[in-house]
Structures are given as structure tokens and as C-alpha cells.
Amino acid sequence: MQPLAIHHVSVNVSDVDAALAFYTDVLGGTPRADRPDFGFGGAWIDLGGQQVHLIEAPVPANVGQHFAIQVADIHATIGELRGRGLTVSDATPVANNLQAFLNDPSGNAIEIHEVGATT
Numbered sequence: 001m002q003p004l005a006i007h008h009v010s011v012n013v014s015d016v017d018a019a020l021a022f023y024t025d026v027l028g029g030t031p032r033a034d035r036p037d038f039g040f041g042g043a044w045i046d047l048g049g050q051q052v053h054l055i056e057a058p059v060p061a062n063v064g065q066h067f068a069i070q071v072a073d074i075h076a077t078i079g080e081l082r083g084r085g086l087t088v089s090d091a092t093p094v095a096n097n098l099q100a101f102l103n104d105p106s107g108n109a110i111e112i113h114e115v116g117a118t119t
Contacts, residue, residue, distance in 0.1 A: 008044075008051035009067045012059045013106040016041045020053050022105050023047065026084060027069065030061050059106045064103070069109035074098045088112070 013019035020043045023029045029052065030043040037043040041056030047069065071077045074091045078100050081088045091114075098114045 001074050006050055008053050010055050011051040011108050012057040013054050013061055015105065016043055016054055016104040023052060042118045062107055062109055066109035068113040069116060070113050074100060074117060075111055103118035
């Protein structure tokens, strides 16, 4: 196997409308119109060059699972998100990068990640 990229991640959410608003209005994603009717609620969102698929289903306990969104300026991103009233951790170094965490409306952890920044 030779992977090319991660195409999408799926995230269980308790309220699709609230999650869709968060992933688009707050995180800057774009809703996709090509999601088939699977018989359960959900939405597909373009986020950067990949997709996030929202699935209306019970949300598992947060025990460390997350996905990361790469940003150009983590400090500006943290400031913007906090300015919207969200709780975001301070940026912390990991190798030659910085990371911070927040939760979506269903409690799913999301990492904000800046590559090549250590301050």
C-alpha cells in the first residue's frame, strides 16, 4: 500500500446543525452538496484539502482521539477562536511545531497545529 493522503475523517456529533455551523462558520469549512442519503443525519465539509464527515450518532467518550487542522499562525488562530468565546488551550511545543486544542459543540477534540513554529 502507498497512501497518497487522508481523504476524510468521520466525527460523530449529537446535533448536525450545530456541528455544521461550527465547522463552517467557526473553522472555515465549506459544506458539500454531494452527500448521499445514508438514512441517518450528517453532512460533508471541505476543510483545507481534505473532508470532515459529520455523522449524527452517539458521541464516544473523549479519551484522546482527535484530528488536527494545520494553520499558518497558531497564535492568531487561538486569538480568533477565543474572541468567539471558545475555550482553546495555550499553544504548546511538540517537536518543531505548536499545537493547541479545543472541542466542537459535541465535545469532540480538535487540534490546531502550526508546522515549523516553536514559540
